[in-house]
Amino acid sequence: MSSRSSTSNPEPVVVERAGPTAVSAPGKVLLAGGYLVLDPKYSGIVVSTSARFYTFIRERIDGQPAGQKIVVKSPQFLRASWSYQVVFTKNGTVGLVPSVENSLLGSERKNKFVQLALERVLFLAIEKVGYQLLKVATDQGLEIIIVGDNDFYSQRNQLSERGLPNVISSLAQIPQFAYTDCSLADVHKTGLGSSAALITSLVTGLLVHFKVIGAADLTDDPKSVGKAFVHNVAQYVHCLAQGKVGSGFDVSSATFGSQLYTRFAPEVLQPLMGEQVPTKLQPFLIGTNASWNQRIQPFKLPPQTSLMLADVDAGTDTPAAVGRVLSWKKSDPQKASELWTQLGATNDQLAAALSNLTALHTKNPAAYAAAVDRLCGQPPKQWAASSKDEVTQAFALANKLTEVIRGYMREMGRLSQVPIEPAEQTRLLDACLAQNGVVGGGVPGAGGYDAIWILTLTASKANAAAPSSMSEVESVWTGWKEMNVSPLSCGESMERGVRVENPETVLEWLKKPGYVQH
Numbered sequence: 164m165s166s167r168s169s170t171s172n173p174e175p176v177v178v179e180r181a182g183p184t185a186v187s188a189p190g191k192v193l194l195a196g197g198y199l200v201l202d203p204k205y206s207g208i209v210v211s212t213s214a215r216f217y218t219f220i221r222e223r224i225d226g227q228p229a230g231q232k233i234v235v236k237s238p239q240f241l242r243a244s245w246s247y248q249v250v251f252t253k254n255g256t257v258g259l260v261p262s263v264e265n266s267l268l269g270s271e272r273k274n275k276f277v278q279l280a281l282e283r284v285l286f287l288a289i290e291k292v293g294y295q296l297l298k299v300a301t302d303q304g305l306e307i308i309i310v311g312d313n314d315f316y317s318q319r320n321q322l323s324e325r326g327l328p329n330v331i332s333s334l335a336q337i338p339q340f341a342y343t344d345c346s347l348a349d350v351h352k353t354g355l356g357s358s359a360a361l362i363t364s365l366v367t368g369l370l371v372h373f374k375v376i377g378a379a380d381l382t383d384d385p386k387s388v389g390k391a392f393v394h395n396v397a398q399y400v401h402c403l404a405q406g407k408v409g410s411g412f413d414v415s416s417a418t419f420g421s422q423l424y425t426r427f428a429p430e431v432l433q434p435l436m437g438e439q440v441p442t443k444l445q446p447f448l449i450g451t452n453a454s455w456n457q458r459i460q461p462f463k464l465p466p467q468t469s470l471m472l473a474d475v476d477a478g479t480d481t482p483a484a485v486g487r488v489l490s491w492k493k494s495d496p497q498k499a500s501e502l503w504t505q506l507g508a509t510n511d512q513l514a515a516a517l518s519n520l521t522a523l524h525t526k527n528p529a530a531y532a533a534a535v536d537r538l539c540g541q542p543p544k545q546w547a548a549s550s551k552d553e554v555t556q557a558f559a560l561a562n563k564l565t566e567v568i569r570g571y572m573r574e575m576g577r578l579s580q581v582p583i584e585p586a587e588q589t590r591l592l593d594a595c596l597a598q599n600g601v602v603g604g605g606v607p608g609a610g611g612y613d614a615i616w617i618l619t620l621t622a623s624k625a626n627a628a629a630p631s632s633m634s635e636v637e638s639v640w641t642g643w644k645e646m647n648v649s650p651l652s653c654g655e656s657m658e659r660g661v662r663v664e665n666p667e668t669v670l671e672w673l674k675k676p677g678y679v680q681h
């Protein structure tokens with residue numbers, strides 16, 4: 164067990180009991196930049212999802228005082244609760260010890276994501292608020308409930324058990340945080356970054372609950388030092404738990420929301436990834452530490468567009484795919500450099516084209532809406548020739564760029580012999596992109612068979628009669644024979660990053676009938 168010492172003198176403290184704390188963080192879709200975003204020379208277009216991960220923290224356990232004990236419950240899954248003892252010693256150190264009952268309870272042996280988040284935030288807390296305050300903050304025991312919106316986990320079983328068709332409108336009939344009746348090890352995750360959203364939500368909830376940071380620190384301003392600290396701590400814990408330093412786009416978007424993301428230099432985490440925990444963590448993670456040189460540019464999709472996500476039935480081993488692509492890249496640096504340069508430039512052009520559409524809406528909302536309503540009734544291949552107006556031309560350009568990106572991703576897959584956009588996904592995407600009002604689509608992140616994303620136009624409210632490209636795409640999905648295509652979240656708003664929630668509201672959600680209390 165590691166332990167940690169305090170920097171402040173043990174003074175008697177006035178105890179003010181802390182009320183409950185609730186925090187949420189969004190999932191992610193990497194629309195463009197898979198593989199390239201591992202290199203700080205390139206950026207990724209990351210959209211935060213409407214699906215969010217929630218952490219609810221309150222004192223006592225099942226309403227009873229439980230000195231220095233912490234229980235973390237994940238009630239959507241079988242055997243998913245873990246209990247720990249916070250250990251304070253006379254010389255002012257703190258440590259976290261998994262309780263014996265974890266194995267007795269039949270819990271999955273342990274959850275390193277949860278345990279590392281608790282342990283490392285306790286170390287930071289004793290550095291920042293001191294031994295006495297931290298001891299008080301845990302002396303009644305803590306009950307922590309962590310839940311992810313349904314889209315993080317395949318709902319196919321839920322839909323079939325309820326006799327509901329596999330369509331977007333059915334998703335709203337499944338209770339929020341629905342019980343999956345399976346273990347975490349067996350659940351089919353949908354690739355929305357559940358662990359990054361979990362860690363960012365749990366770490367932030369603990370930092371707020373232990374008063375290491377204030378709720379005011381959680382603005383979405385990428386320049387906020389408090390938010391940067393939260394980002395750094397969440398990246399640290401997530402990389403420790405995953406056992407690797409990925410690009411970090413998922414934790415960054417969970418923290419700051421939708422963005423154009425450029426990776427921090429991975430070396431910043433090297434001193435923290437070993438067995439030995441540094442005696443002081445704060446200097447490495449503080450928001451003003453310039454070694455954390457990620458670049459975060461707020462981004463949002465254009466107005467009157469909706470991001471549709473579908474979960475496809477075969478899984479993809481992302482780490483293995485990354486390994487094979489990078490080893491090919493090493494074996495053919497010349498060809499890889501050409502491809503990375505062309506793909507990186509096209510990704511940047513797509514980001515600019517999408518941001519330009521938002522600017523065109525700002526410039527003339529009426530003209531923008533009129534153009535979108537018209538394009539809702541045409542397949543994208545006809546857009547460029549249909550009108551010379553700048554909104555039409557801008558959407559035609561965005562569509563063209565997504566198709567060029569798909570071509571480069573297929574080329575990367577062919578050269579590295581990794582199924583990045585395999586033929587089955589190509590056929591499904593081409594069928595979707597032939598529908599009216601579809602701006603573009605592709606395989607998110609590392610690609611493979613996990614999922615597809617489709618960006619569709621939505622008619623203005625004044626034009627309710629306009630055709631709905633979302634339903635046209637959904638017809639392709641429901642009629643698709645080659646693979647099982649299940650709809651996921653379908654969001655218009657570009658989600659904010661990690662934020663404090665009203666604990667009473669979250670508690671009400673957790674008491675609803677469809678949510679199974681353990």
Ligand SMILES: Nc1ncnc2c1ncn2[C@@H]1O[C@H](COP(=O)(O)OP(=O)(O)OP(=O)(O)O)[C@@H](O)[C@H]1O
Nearest residue numbers: 237276310311347352353354355356357358359405
């Ligand atoms: N509701 C939850 N409660 C507890 N732990 C969870 C929960 N959801 C996810 N996790 C943890 O996150 C791990 C998944 O993290 P991993 O890095 O393997 O995948 P990921 O890339 O986050 O997956 P995806 O992007 O598909 O959501 C699970 O094995 C589990 O330990």
Ligand SMILES: C[C@@](O)(CCOP(=O)(O)O)CC(=O)O
Nearest residue numbers: 197198409410481608609610
């Ligand atoms: C392949 C990679 O660049 C993106 C992986 O994205 P996803 O987890 O498949 O959504 C890996 C990374 O950035 O960590």
